[in-house]
Amino acid sequence: MTTDLVRATPRRLAWQRRRRSAVRFWKQYRTHRAGLVGLAALVLFALVALTAPLTVGSDVTGVTDAPGNPLEAPSTEFPLGTDRFGRDLLGLVVWGSRVSLLVGLLAAVLSVAIGAVVGITAGHFKGAYATVLMRITDWFLVMPTLVLAIALATVMSRSLGTVILAIGVTSWPTTARLVRAQTLAVESRPYIERAKALGGGHWHVMTRHVLPNVMPLVLAQTTLMISSSVLAEATLAFLGLGDPTVISWGGLLQDAREAGAVSAGDWWYLVPPGIAIAVVALTFTLCGRAVESVLNPRLGVAR
Template identity: 55%
Template sequence: MTAEATAPRLSPRQLARRRRVASWKRGWARFRTHRSGMVGLAVLVVFVCIALAAPLLADSSGLDVTQANGPILAPPSADYLLGTDENGRSVLTLLMWGSRISLLVGLMATLISMVIGTLIGLVSGFFGGWVGRIFFRLTEWFLVIPYLPLAIALATVLGRSLVNIIIVIGVTSWPGTALLIRSQVLSIRERAYVERAQAIGAGRWHQMGRHVLPNVMPMIFANTTLTVAGAILAETTLSFLGLGDPTRTSWGSMLESAFDVGAITTGCWWYIVPPGVCVVLVVLAFTLIGQALEEVFNPRLRTHS
């Protein structure tokens, strides 16, 4: 008996799983060839490790103003590597704990944005008639409204809290994703395998779930990293404007406090430069990863690169 005859037959689900694993392996191999993407991934891993290990690296009591006993706005020294703030707290402690809030808001707001944008993009692109037109006009309406004034208005109405900031950023940053998904769906729904599924009696929701959505998932995944960068910038902006959670320390709230005490005019660079650099590095890391993933998942970009 041959090896093919003795080997167990794989079910369709097992075959599909094996193909997906092989596809992800090929994608990872292509991603590793992008130097900028790997640099962005390395930077992101460092910040994620710092955020996860913040309770081990710095005691949370260092965030409490009532327990601060350091000098006021002291420059970096052996005791305080990044100096202190206006309350005598270590800037390094604030920076490490602030990374947790900034990354959390960016990831959770992006999750809300991607869910809303994907659903609206799928429906507006796959369904024709008045249903598709309504969702498309809704997307255009959100695109016309300036993003920052809308976010400020919603944050003011909902109040200053971590959950509200996540909701505000999530419900105002989905239109770009919806348009991207809609354009992909318009192309995919005209392909032969979708027409064959329709010809044998598959319903629209079945076609969307089994044929359309799996083919747009790589583009959704690549766009997610770019959306996280925008969400982190949005959280920093809102917190800097005084609309963040006053009970939480984030990089944006650090910049707000540094501005309020005049860190720029008094020369307290150690209070304003570190959080600003961290925001730039994390946003740049997500952007580099997103650009690399876009080339990995888009064959046309790979051809022209």
């Protein structure tokens, strides 16, 4: 019994520290009004995406049994009008949120994961290894991210996996630079030298000491990257490089372009998905800035 209590004590203390940190984070986050607005909008979009199968149903994407006439203007029956196939645009925008948010989230996670690995290893090992990694990072930084993503999406099959991969592997350099700088700052602290003197290897130092200290930066960067990833997915889909079998906001804009909605003045075909993309990007940006300000108080002082 005593042994079990002793073993449980460190875990209990760790959970208590994490709980206190979460409470402290939320108290500071609540002081950012823009962050709260962004968080409320983000929760709303998440609920809309998760409940789309119940609210609009998957049959909204079908073209064979469309309920309306092609390119109908907004009405009481179709609040946002219909597309060129006669499908309800409101239902398509709601259903498209699932793909756009999912691709944005997964692409951002992939991008930040690559950047974190590159940044931590380059900051820890230094020497020739770090030099090579940083020169590769610099090459990706000077190259236009969108052009690289378009080139990668062009040579691969048109699917959601391709879009996620194209965005993720071309947008990691900024994260790598930030994480490397933070890793160098952490590695210069005395307790890192003590850990090495006590026999801590490279893996131990990077995972047990460096990674926890760079995680706040990684979290803030992930939130900001989702906004860029959503915009990148919409751009690729608008250019016809997305998955043609799924509905996304960028895909709706591409359909509107092909249908000649711009020249015909069918504004209801263009405005709703465009506004959705802009609002989601703004939402994640507000949340990311608030998280960044909470985790790095010096930013708030500087502003």
